[in-house]
Amino acid sequence: MPTFTPADLEAIRLSAKVAVAATIVSLPFGIAVAYVMSYLSFRGKTVVEVLLNLPLTLPPVVIGYLLLLLLGKKGWLGGMLDAAGIRVVFTWYAAVIASAVVGFPLLVRSIRIAMESIDERLIQASRTLGARWYDSLSTVILPLSLRGIVAGSSLMFGRSLGEFGATIIVAGNIPGVTQTMPLAIYDYASSPGGEKAALALCLVSAGLSLAVLFLHEYLGSRVTRRS
Structure with a gap:
């Protein structure tokens, strides 16, 4: 049976924490964007569509670097946050933002398919x-889109668990602070004698991913039966 160091356990805990936070933070925005893209027509919709799907094609490292430019002390948003005494870069909050940006297109796409x-x-x-748009949204669209919301949230959570490229750029690889499972696996895999520890964390990551997929199928089947 594999043994884990306190740093390994912290990496596992932080990965789950980041994935949950990224999913919860992104979900309201994902629903709103999916609704706008599904039911509203406006000039420039194609451009918005391209920008929404851009994180799917850009290398995660590029996304991380762009976030670093935005959230760093010299960045537009980072400068304002720094003036307010808020630090984001190289904290676990940056890992949440990176995971949310990378996984957001998957979330929106799943919800949008369900809505359409x-x-x-x-x-x-x-x-x-006589229902207003928000009444139709809450009583018709959201209940009938529940399977897509569940699917999108599952994909978002799973993608966040495995996020590496953007996270290591904008959050760093600080053990006990920002080191998630993928970053810990990278450290072990690039260190002599770290193969067993890397494999143990890989098995944990695979187990969590399987659990998410089984939960997704279970919730999806329940939603289908209720519908």
Whole structure:
């Protein structure tokens, strides 16, 4: 049975913490963006579509560097945060932001697919009965999009667990502070004699990913049965 050091256990805990935080923070924005892209028409929608999907094609290291430029002390947003006494870069908050940015397109895409599959007549019927857009959203669109929301959240969580490139740039690889499982595995794999420890963490990562997938299938089947 593999043994884990306190630093390993902290890396596992931090990975789960970052993944949960990134998913929770991103979910309201993901729902809002999916709604806008599904039901509203506006000039420049194609440009917004491209920008939303850009993190899927950009190397994560590039995303991390752009976030570093934005959130660093000399960055536009980082300068304002630093003036307010708030430090983001090289903290676990930066790891959350990096994971959220990288996984956001997956979240939006899953929710959007679910929203666009809803029968338009149901939405029109609710509006005919006097429902405002937010009433239709809360009583028709969101309940019928629940499977997509669950799927998107699962993908977001799983992607956050495995995030490496953007995290190491904007959050660093500080044991006990910002070192997540992928970063700890990288350290072990690049150190002589660290193969067993790297494999042990790989097994933990695989186990967590399997648990997320099983939970996704379970929740998805329950939502389908209720529908």
